[in-house]
Amino acid sequence: MSEFAFLNGNEAVAWGVRLSRPHVIAAYPITPQTKAVEKLSSFVQNGEMDCKYLHVESEHSAMACSIGSSSVGARTFTATSSQGLLYMSEGLPYASGARLPIVMMNANRSIATPWNIYGDQMDAMHVINSGWVQLFVEDAQEALDMVIQSFKLAENHDILTPVMINVDGFVLTHTYEKVDIPGQELVDSFLPAIEKAPHLMNDQDPMSLCISAGNQHYMEFKIKQHRDMFKVFEQLERIDRDFEKSFGRSHGGAADGYRNEDADVILVTTGSVTGTARVVVDSLREKGIKAGLVKLRLLRPFPSDDLYELIGKASAVGILDKNISFGFEGTVYTNVNSSLLQKGYRGRTFNFIAGLGGRDITKENIEEMFSALLEQKGETVQYFNMGCAL
Amino acid sequence: MRDFKMSPRPQWNSLSDVPMGSSCSSFHICDANAAWRVFRPVMDYSLCIGCHQCYLLCPDGAIHKEDAKVFHIDYDFCKGCGICAHQCKPGAISMVKEDQA
Amino acid sequence: MIKKLNARNIDAKECFYGHKACGGCGESLALRLALKVLGEEAYLSLPAGCMAAVSFIYPNMAFKNNAVITPFASTAAVATGIAAGLEALGKEAPLSVGFAGDGGTADIGIQSLSGAIDRGEKFIYICTDNEAYMNTGIQKSGLTPFGAATTTTPAGKAIHGCVTEKKNMFEIAAAHGITYAATASIGYPEDFLNKVQKAKECDGPAYIHIYTPCPTGWGHGSKITVDLAKEVVDTGLWFLAEYEDGEFRLNRKPGDFKPVADHLKRQARFRHLSDEEISQIEVMRDRKWEKMLKNWG
Numbered sequence: 001m002s003e004f005a006f007l008n009g010n011e012a013v014a015w016g017v018r019l020s021r022p023h024v025i026a027a028y029p030i031t032p033q034t035k036a037v038e039k040l041s042s043f044v045q046n047g048e049m050d051c052k053y054l055h056v057e058s059e060h061s062a063m064a065c066s067i068g069s070s071s072v073g074a075r076t077f078t079a080t081s082s083q084g085l086l087y088m089s090e091g092l093p094y095a096s097g098a099r100l101p102i103v104m105m106n107a108n109r110s111i112a113t114p115w116n117i118y119g120d121q122m123d124a125m126h127v128i129n130s131g132w133v134q135l136f137v138e139d140a141q142e143a144l145d146m147v148i149q150s151f152k153l154a155e156n157h158d159i160l161t162p163v164m165i166n167v168d169g170f171v172l173t174h175t176y177e178k179v180d181i182p183g184q185e186l187v188d189s190f191l192p193a194i195e196k197a198p199h200l201m202n203d204q205d206p207m208s209l210c211i212s213a214g215n216q217h218y219m220e221f222k223i224k225q226h227r228d229m230f231k232v233f234e235q236l237e238r239i240d241r242d243f244e245k246s247f248g249r250s251h252g253g254a255a256d257g258y259r260n261e262d263a264d265v266i267l268v269t270t271g272s273v274t275g276t277a278r279v280v281v282d283s284l285r286e287k288g289i290k291a292g293l294v295k296l297r298l299l300r301p302f303p304s305d306d307l308y309e310l311i312g313k314a315s316a317v318g319i320l321d322k323n324i325s326f327g328f329e330g331t332v333y334t335n336v337n338s339s340l341l342q343k344g345y346r347g348r349t350f351n352f353i354a355g356l357g358g359r360d361i362t363k364e365n366i367e368e369m370f371s372a373l374l375e376q377k378g379e380t381v382q383y384f385n386m387g388c389a390l
Numbered sequence: 391m392r393d394f395k396m397s398p399r400p401q402w403n404s405l406s407d408v409p410m411g412s413s414c415s416s417f418h419i420c421d422a423n424a425a426w427r428v429f430r431p432v433m434d435y436s437l438c439i440g441c442h443q444c445y446l447l448c449p450d451g452a453i454h455k456e457d458a459k460v461f462h463i464d465y466d467f468c469k470g471c472g473i474c475a476h477q478c479k480p481g482a483i484s485m486v487k488e489d490q491a
Numbered sequence: 492m493i494k495k496l497n498a499r500n501i502d503a504k505e506c507f508y509g510h511k512a513c514g515g516c517g518e519s520l521a522l523r524l525a526l527k528v529l530g531e532e533a534y535l536s537l538p539a540g541c542m543a544a545v546s547f548i549y550p551n552m553a554f555k556n557n558a559v560i561t562p563f564a565s566t567a568a569v570a571t572g573i574a575a576g577l578e579a580l581g582k583e584a585p586l587s588v589g590f591a592g593d594g595g596t597a598d599i600g601i602q603s604l605s606g607a608i609d610r611g612e613k614f615i616y617i618c619t620d621n622e623a624y625m626n627t628g629i630q631k632s633g634l635t636p637f638g639a640a641t642t643t644t645p646a647g648k649a650i651h652g653c654v655t656e657k658k659n660m661f662e663i664a665a666a667h668g669i670t671y672a673a674t675a676s677i678g679y680p681e682d683f684l685n686k687v688q689k690a691k692e693c694d695g696p697a698y699i700h701i702y703t704p705c706p707t708g709w710g711h712g713s714k715i716t717v718d719l720a721k722e723v724v725d726t727g728l729w730f731l732a733e734y735e736d737g738e739f740r741l742n743r744k745p746g747d748f749k750p751v752a753d754h755l756k757r758q759a760r761f762r763h764l765s766d767e768e769i770s771q772i773e774v775m776r777d778r779k780w781e782k783m784l785k786n787w788g
Contacts, residue, residue, distance in 0.1 A: 068572020099411030
């Protein structure tokens with residue numbers, strides 16, 4: 001039986017993990033992820049989860065322990081944020097190159113310096129090329145559900161790729177929402193025990209893992225990994241459809257449109273800001289303005305086809321980036337622009353940089369973004385809610 | 391005791407032949423090390439006292455023990471480092487230049 | 492009572508074979524001997540370094556065991572992750588073993604080793620110490636001894652090799668209150684085999700620090716690798732000891748040390764040393780032994 005509870009994003013993730021029955025959790029505390037690992041620890045310490053919890057001395061070891069446990073076929077979870085993600089980042093391509101189905105929550109947070117503990121998405125963008133599936137969620141319910149879906153996705157033998165679930169720091173991790181906690185039996189039937197992939201270490205046919213490959217072989221290993229990552233789109237859609245059948249709600253595939261079909265102008269968002277943007281779109285629609293929204297759920301693999309299908313007809317597209325690639329532009333913008341160019345998109349694109357270091361992104365800011373799109377005015381890259389002139 | 395058969399070098403015709411996830415079966419050996427050798431150890435069994443030191447101290451494990459007094463050198467994998475001959479107290483192993491062996 | 496291991500009764504089967512280590516490599520001998528005791532069931536973790544480089548290059552895999560290359564800093568973390576994973580999957584008495592060199596242990600890997608020992612889970616960590624970063628071309632590590640020339644501490648005109656002494660890695664491991672720790676040398680192979688056996692049997696983390704000469708890095712003939720590893724103990728420059736039940740114990744107390752100079756001069760890395768510097772090394776040795784005999788005697 002499912003039950004409703006008021007949970008913050010951290011707790012929702014912890015519940016998603018508990019219901020997914022991992023064998024091993026290795027984690028290190030960091031704001032704003034801390035409450036997730038505290039909650040998981042309490043589940044374990046109270047005997048509510050049958051799981052090995054490794055109290056590691058650093059994020060680097062959190063990832064390394066996860067690599068170890070996943071490489072023998074154990075279902076493995078870890079969680080981190082910001083500097084912690086950067087500290088463990090050496091291990092990320094190890095895990096993805098070895099095709100280890102680890103699931104990790106990343107509580108999105110800014111990167112020092114200046115030191116700042118609040119939310120933006122600079123951390124995730126730092127590791128966008130790590131070979132992990134990069135998923136962004138909009139609310140606590142989606143966070144809980146995507147933990148369960150992510151294990152199913154990562155462990156699929158066509159995929160075998162680790163998944164990073166990005167949960168916006170504070171805005172999601174610390175905000176309480178009404179969340180439906182699915183019943184354990186239902187989750188068990190949706191997400192059965194992990195089936196060990198044949199390339200992982202095992203007693204019957206010992207394997208050498210994370211091997212070295214010279215210039216005669218390296219490229220084929222990496223291109224295989226790259227090509228297999230595109231299989232995520234189809235599997236994620238299938239998993240989400242099955243999820244809907246079991247749990248009565250779905251979250252869409254790689255990208256999800258909102259009032260986009262006939263939209264003149266579209267804003268592309270990732271994560272929690274999508275909720276605010278939906279409200280603005282509704283109010284603009286009431287005024288007769290054909291505004292729409294596309295929520296990018298996956299940044300890796302990047303859903304070029306879906307994206308073009310969702311926004312191809314709009315005359316202008318704005319990409320909201322809670323990050324910046326210094327000396328260039330927002331990272332999501334670079335990705336969207338490149339994929340639209342490949343598809344032959346002819347409209348104008350704008351990049352809206354906002355929300356760095358936890359700066360509010362207000363409804364008014366989003367309205368300003370839409371008016372920039374409607375009038376196609378201003379610089380290509382624009383900064384919002386700045387406290388001073390540029 | 392060598393416990394594997396030499397494997398052929400893999401041929402990849404398509405990406406589906408490439409192993410999943412930077413992995414390979416363990417004890418998958420395609421190439422011998424014999425070409426590394428300048429001197430080869432040659433055993434004079436009449437002098438061997440069965441002390442086991444050559445077998446114990448070979449970094450390559452290339453000296454196999456068949457019974458307590460018969461030690462067999464695997465010339466496919468011996469690199470000719472000379473530890474066995476050097477450690478052999480009765481002098482039962484001599485290092486012979488490859489082209490004179 | 493555990494049977495004492497020796498050359499005659501160890502497993503004839505080889506679990507480490509066909510590797511591409513240099514001829515006369517001491518480190519590869521340590522791994523080979525350890526695996527004779529650990530057996531093919533052990534899961535192995537090795538960081539990027541010589542032993543990974545010589546045994547995992549596709550398509551040649553030199554381990555019979557399940558084995559994984561870890562991030563450089565992460566030998567102990569990956570090994571304990573493997574142990575936890577196997578245990579959680581219900582495997583009875585899983586054996587997870589990390590092998591790392593001196594740099595991988597005393598420098599970049601010391602944090603994860605400390606964390607892993609602190610967690611108290613059963614795993615074995617074997618540090619194969621050849622006293623410099625050999626895989627990258629003989630750079631100084633935290634375990635390079637005083638006076639040794641490396642490519643980052645060359646025998647220069649102003650500074651004559653490495654100016655620091657080896658970190659006391661064995662004591663550092665023991666200071667965690669580890670279940671079992673020991674030092675060893677491939678010059679005393681049977682002592683090593685039995686220490687690995689003890690580590691395998693003990694119920695908790697175990698650390699073994701083994702001295703493994705490197706012909707390439709030290710500049711000595713490949714045939715004298717084992718000689719040097721024996722001499723280093725006989726000269727008192729290395730020691731055989733154990734830490735068990737919270738107590739240190741010296742396994743071997745040499746009466747008279749063999750001459751240090753003869754031993755050092757067989758290695759190119761020490762050939763530049765003056766008589767004065769060699770005397771300094773003897774003073775350091777005597778100071779260390781004085782402490783060890785007093786505290787662990």
